Amino acid sequence: MLGGSLNTPADRAVGRSLTDRLPVLVPLARAHRAFSRHAVAAMLRQGIRQFVDLGSGLPTVEHVHHVAQAEHPQARVVYVDHDPDTVAQAELLLRDNPFAAAVRADLRQPLTLLDAVVRTGLLDVTEPTGLLAVDVLHLVPDREDPAGLLRRYERLLAPGSCLALSHCLAGAAATLVQQRLGELAHTGALFPRTRAALRAWLASFTLLDPGLADLPWPDSAPPPDEPDSALAVCALALVGSAGQRPARPAADENPVCPAGRRSTVRAMSSPPPAGTIRPATPEDATALAEIHVASWQAAYAGHLPDGFLRNLSVADRQRSWQQWLAATDQASSVLVAEADEHVVAGFAAIGPSRDDNAAPGTGELRSIYLHPKHWGRGLGRLLHDQAIEALRQRRFRQATLWVLASNTRARRFYETAGWAVDGATRTDTSRDGTVLFDEVRYWRDLPPESV
């Protein structure tokens, strides 16, 4: 339909029987592809250099990597499709391209999908991502909550990320298409939606001009005859709601907050919203316990046994936090991140290394946890940077941290923040000895700040 040559005789036969009976499918597929090209170019102009294409089909005929890498040869592109044959062929097509890959995953499982994408080594989740959902979400029925899926992707992506959505429009033309597909005994169901429904899907995003638009028809193809001609709409939308339009991160946007002083600072990867970092007090014990449990349950789902996560107790954690906050020594401390309205959103704990073989002068970043509802706003990075600064001020010359080996998201976060694995590993058990998990150790230098 797109004029490509990479398809089997069987594909071509099915394609011909569909397009003979339903010629509009050809300009429609081309219109979606034209939008995809336009979207990638627009995202490049926003400074985006990495792309994830959901339900990508085959990466042929001016697909994402062609457009992105023509402009920026090292732009990274991961194509995702749930169809094994499509992915196998895509892998072949991309085998000589070091900056593009294809993975098999289902877009209805955002966490698993992003995990697979990160494993390619091409995506840095802390950087803005261009996410494409072109000509695909109308294949997802309402019972699978496609709007909720978009919100989940939105939360998982860094500020500055951008979504390209194109979607079949409910109306006379779509009804006709569905009828014809039914006549052709086409098995794939189509779920066209109204403009109002699609606008509601995008309510938490910032729509870029011209908003939700009719899908442009290629010049070469006349629009269909049906009176309410548009068959599909498209939109480009920034992650983050209106008024919080994020800018491209700049390394010097994160003034240091001296530990012990309350200071409002801007997150490195997201200027607004502001976050506040301050030392924890015993009154924070309940909030820290709640964050501890909620963030473990969200971040470690799939990594730690369900039963263990379910049984985590806020009351137990609260007691531990009360004792800890009352007893911390000079070298240790807990920093608290407050979001708007003085809501405690997360914390980081530091202290001397607890490892037996630690070299003198080694500090430890013991934890960083954010309540899941505050994920994706740059507060984790802010906490990290303040924790590093606090370690430096306590005159540690280097620092280590332990992270779950399977937690690729956290590992990428630390790697982009200057940490590197130092080769040490350990296996942890819970207090009752039932839970086993593997951790790897990361290390980084803490050179004194140049003045």
Ligand SMILES: C[S@@+](CC[C@H](N)C(=O)[O-])C[C@H]1O[C@@H](n2cnc3c(N)ncnc32)[C@H](O)[C@@H]1O
């Ligand atoms: C109509 S094609 C669109 C291809 C491409 N986005 C484009 O614009 O040319 C839809 C693609 O989405 C894939 N797909 C459908 N449902 C999916 C799902 N739940 N997860 C991942 N891929 C899916 C199909 O295998 C197919 O390759």
